[in-house]
Amino acid sequence: MSTTSGDSADPNADVSPGPRRSGVPVPPSGTTPDPDAGSDLHPDLARRKGITRTRTGALWTGLVTGVLILLLLLVFILQNLDSITLELFGWDFALPLGVALLFAAISGAVIIAIAGGIRIVQLRHAATRQRALTTDR
Structure with a gap:
């Protein structure tokens, strides 16, 4: 006894076909x-x-x-707001400890950045020279 009006030869007559996009079948759930x-x-x-x-x-x-x-x-x-006295080339500075350490860290980063920048310029110059030597032939 069938509950749908579909073809009785279809074993999945109770299941409606899923939507299709661009000819690719949708996998079963x-x-x-x-x-x-x-x-x-x-x-x-x-x-x-x-x-x-x-x-x-x-x-x-x-x-x-x-x-x-x-x-x-x-x-x-x-x-670290405790005040300390720094002496540099005859000058005396009174700064909070945290600020002095921050300045020291920034100074170190600037020195590293300058050294890295010089190395990058050297490498670019060498690459340009190498490119000029290989394209002249």
């Missing part, structure tokens, strides 16, 4: 599509490999990290 099966999707999209990293995401991560580091520096400076 409860199964996952085979990523290697032929489809109209790009292979990366078929394997569910979309955009993983972007410049905007890296910028956002860098900004959040920078803000957290600045907050830690602020807490460090506020907890």
Whole structure:
């Protein structure tokens, strides 16, 4: 006894056919599509490999990290407000300890940045010279 008016020869007469897009059959519910099966999707999209990293995401991560580091520096400076006297080339400075250590860290970072910048200029100059030697032949 059939409850539908469909063809009695069809064993799945009670199940309505699912929607189809661009000729690719929709898999039955409860199964996952085979990523290697032929489809109209790009292979990366078929394997569910979309955009993983972007410049905007890296910028956002860098900004959040920078803000957290600045907050830690602020807490460090506020907890080290004891005044100290620094002597440099005959000058005497009275600064809070946290500020003096921050200046020392910034000075070290500037020295490293200058050394790195000089090395980058050297490498660019060498690459330009090498490129000129190989293209003249």
